[in-house]
Amino acid sequence: MATNRFESPFEVDGPQGVDGWEELYPPSSSFGEARRQYEDDRFWFWDSMHWGHALTPWDAYFFEVALASLSQMNSRHYRIPPADGVDFRVLYGYAYLSPVGVDPSKIGDRVPQFMERAGFYFGNWNDLYDRWLDKVKDTIARIEALDFSPLPEMEDLEVVTGGVGLGSGFELLKSYHQFRDLVLEAWNYHFEFLNLGYAAYLDFFGFCKEAFPSIPDLGIAKMVAGVEVDLFRPNEELKVLARKAIDLGIARAFDDPENVSLGGDAGAAWQAAWDAVENPWFNFTSGNGFYHFDKIWKEERSIPYGFIRDYIAKIEAGEDITRPIEAITAERDRIVSEYRDLLGSDEDREAFDSKLGLARVVFPYVENHNFYIEHWAMSVVWRKVRDLGATLAKDGLLANDDDLLFVRPDEVDQILWDYYANWAVNSPTVSAAHWGPIVEKRRAIHAKLSGWQPPKALGEPPEVITEPFTIMLWGITSESVASWLGTGSDGDGITGMAASPGVAEGTARLVFSPEEVGDLEEGEILVAPITAPSWAPVFPKIRACVTDIGGMMSHAAIVCREYGVPAVTGTGFGTNTIKTGDRIRVDGSGGTVTILD
Amino acid sequence: MCEACPIIDWAEALPTVRSFTARMVSESTTDFIVWYDRYEPEQKPLVGGKNASLGEMMRAEMPVPPGFALTTEACALIWHDADLVDDVNGLLRQLDHGDYAQNVDVSNRIRGRIESFPVPEAVVDALGAAYEGLCSHCEFEDLPVAVRSSATAEDLPDASFAGQQDTFLWIRGLPPVIEHTRRCWSSLFTDRAIAYRHQMGYLNRGIGMSVGVQKMVDPIASGVAFTLNPTNGDRSQVAIDASWGLGEAVVSGEVTPDNFLVDKVLHEVVKREISTKHVEYRLTGAGAVEKVEIEAGRQNQASVTDAELIAVAQLARRAEKHYGCPQDVEWAIDRHLPDGGNVLMLQSRPETVWSQKQTQPLKRGGTDPMASIVSTLVSPLHKKSDT
Secondary structure: OOOOOOOOOOOOOOOOOOOOHHHHOOHHHOOOHHHHHHHHOOEEEEOOOOOOOOOOHHHHHHHHHHHHHHHHHHHHHOOOOOEEEEEEEEEOOEEEEEEEEOOHHHHHHHHHHHHHHHHHHHHOHHHHHHHHHHHHHHHHHHHHHOOOOOOOOOOOHHHHHOOOOOOHHHHHHHHHHHHHHHHHHHHHHHOOOHHHHHHHHHHHHHHHHHHOOOOOHHHHHHHHOOOOOHHHHHHHHHHHHHHHHHHOOOHHHHOOOOOOOOOHHHHHHHHHHHHHHHHHHOOOEOOOOOOOOOOEOOOOOHHHHHHHHHHHHHHHOOOOOOOOHHHHHHHHHHHHHHHHHHOOOHHHHHHHHHHHHHHHHHHHHHHHHHHHHHHHHHHHHHHHHHHHHHHHHHOOOOOOHHHHHHOOHHHHHHHHHHHHHHHHHOOOOOHHHHHHHHHHHHHHHHHHHHOOOOOOEEEOOOOOOOOHHHHHHHOOOHHHHHHHOOOOOOOOOEEOEEEEOOEEEEEEEEOOOHHHHHHOOOOOEEEEOOOOHHHHHHHHHOOEEEEOOOOOOOHHHHHHHHHOOOEEEOOOOHHHHOOOOOEEEEEOOOOEEEEOO | OOOOOOOOOHHHHHHHHHHHHHHHOOOOOEOOEEEHHHOOHHHHHHHHHHHHHHHHHHHOOOOOOOEEEEOHHHHHHHHHOHHHHHHHHHHHHOOOOOOHHHHHHHHHHHHHHHHOOOOOHHHHHHHHHHHHHHHHHHOOOOOOEEEEEEEEEOOOOOOOOOOOOOEEEEEOOHHHHHHHHHHHHHHHHOHHHHHHHHHHOOOOOOEEEEEEEEEOOOEEEEEEEEOOOOOOOOOOEEEEEEEEOOOHHHHOOOOOOEEEEEEOOOOEEEEEEOOOOOEEEEEOOOOOEEEEEOOHHHHOOOOOOHHHHHHHHHHHHHHHHHHOOOEEEEEEEEOOOOOOOOEEEEEEEEOOHHHHOOOOOOOOOOOOHHHHHHHHHHOOOOOOOOO
């Protein structure tokens, strides 16, 4: 039965046996009586595109950091005229968002502020971007330098003879505080350019849609997309290493990716080639960087080794696996010149050139930030979380290495104080006894939250979704909201964004986690809630791709276009409706998926 | 007797033709033959206006049905015969242009004289080899062809005497092709052509006759293509109607065609509506047209493949580029030509409905990027494609 609003966040029936789940998250991220009126009047959607799994306290912390950083740039830095921040809550472990619009009467006042501020960035984009790269690399280096190793029995003599007067305990507490600041720093940088980049892209997008009412979104994306993008580098480096293994005569060493032993000069030469590119390129996550369980290539080598094995097989079969850069560039130039030729006047062509020019200036940032923050910075961040967890477990503050994940970052200060103070006094600590039962209870709650299916949306949807970033980043439109409400016109079919052209039929395989990516067989169709860039090496072997959520610039859309694999993204229900083993037809040009039998 | 009308002086005309020959014959051209797909613009005086336009379309990658031109040199060979020249000039000299009946009579007598003149052996050989080549390209014995006159005048490269020469359809086998070639030559002297040259005061010197030999199209499917989306005027799309067989079934309204939208730039079929098609018009072996019931299995099947649709869209786009405005193109998929070379263009003319509309500069245009970005952010955008 169709209705016109979703259930209130205060009426949702959560899973059984999760009393006390709110403790996993800070009060500022919870729905509650203090803000009930405000929260009840809003429209909230589950951001399953970025946060599709129940959050541990640390997952939730990075979620909060990301959303506050995004919001701050819209509202306080650039004064985006119609858009303030994106409000965020955690409900039964799941991430909900609500874009906050600006009171229409105040939009006008913000226009000159926006023009001055954003205009400065657009006018100095390349210089600012060069500085951005330096800043981000420096931030990552400072996170990397943080030391969370166990406190020593005795300070080094140099601490005394150097007249330092400060010890390892102080340094540990300070490092932890710095760690939290540096994570926020990295996420502020993440959004320093992003929303402006999207704004310039949207401007070109709107122009193209007016000029060519039926132009597919991917036609526009193809004109703007860069050819040599940092996000593709890790995968390209794997291809180089596969070729190197063949040239060195050690291709067979990769036959079992779980068990690769590299001996002799050839092995050493190959290892040296790996080492030369490992940093930064293999700080590459198998997920999206937002979860503690995401695997990092440089740490979980069986993942890249498996891809290397597949590439070796392709090279040995005589396939050319290099990216045809010249052909890709020529095709992009062809598309641009054809659309340009089709415009009605020289005036329009001038506007087209100007908008495309700006979109291309801003787009390297839009494409590359994901590698620097989600992949590289977050790989280092999660490594530090694991280091700290291992240290606390080793010295008996917590029982297990991963117990730390169930203690909120603000609560960790208490454990560290316990650790430090009793290290100083040389006396027993309390944390294991105090936090042990809490961690076990929270771990059980989290497991129950993980098995629950959260509602797609909450509260009252607006008449029309017009907020540009909601549409751009999340692919949420009036149509998708209508389909969630069951008021969409297509009752039976699965529809979504025509994200990568072509039609393909084949057997579906549902993939919910990075671990399952390896199960994909040659010629199957990948069906997933959302894909990650690091799944790129499987794209040459799949026939098509379907995702539940994702806008025109989602990773799945970009990677599928790159690999020429038909894709339909943002289906909303794909993984609910399609089963592994179903034969399906994916029409990446029309944006439809059909279950054949 | 007409004093003003210049009399053909073939002795004078011949060296001119020879000088063309020396200049024009290239490696890609055998004696007397220019294949359409190897046509070069400087060959226009050798092949005449009609053949030149077919060659031009091929050059612009608008594939017309395959064929070749027999050059003006072949026709000029007959004027080596002094008796023939004397007879023709004699008939022209006594002509009173004001006497319509006499005009017709002189035309008939000149044409009869030419059509009974033996075709030079070198020309028979060249025509035979080229016709055989065309048959084997199409993998079809005694391929039905159209044999067309294509006149040229040295002084008037574009005055192609349009409509004043003859075209013969459904010619099969070499002897009929040779016979109709000679009839094309004689069509230099239709009563209308004689009168036209007289009225315009054109010199007869340098007038030559080339002949086109071109495959008759036998469509598996055919249709029309508009180089824009007729529902919204979007010029990045091609709208294609298609049905089995010849175009008659659709033109007469007996069949609702399959309807497609193809993206011109991305070369993707973005919309397809397959209709039920009960009948098609086909060619009989003799070149007549018959209406046949379509068997059940084919009625609801798409009449064109995606690859063919994209080929049609590309050729329509090329016509649009070539002629510089939206086009309405007739096309066909030929039964006898190999895959990849079987999508043919029959005709292209300007599209009239949307082309008439006054084009306004785009509202989201303008070159002040900040003002434009602000308006983009403030005004609602609908992102999901509505195709």
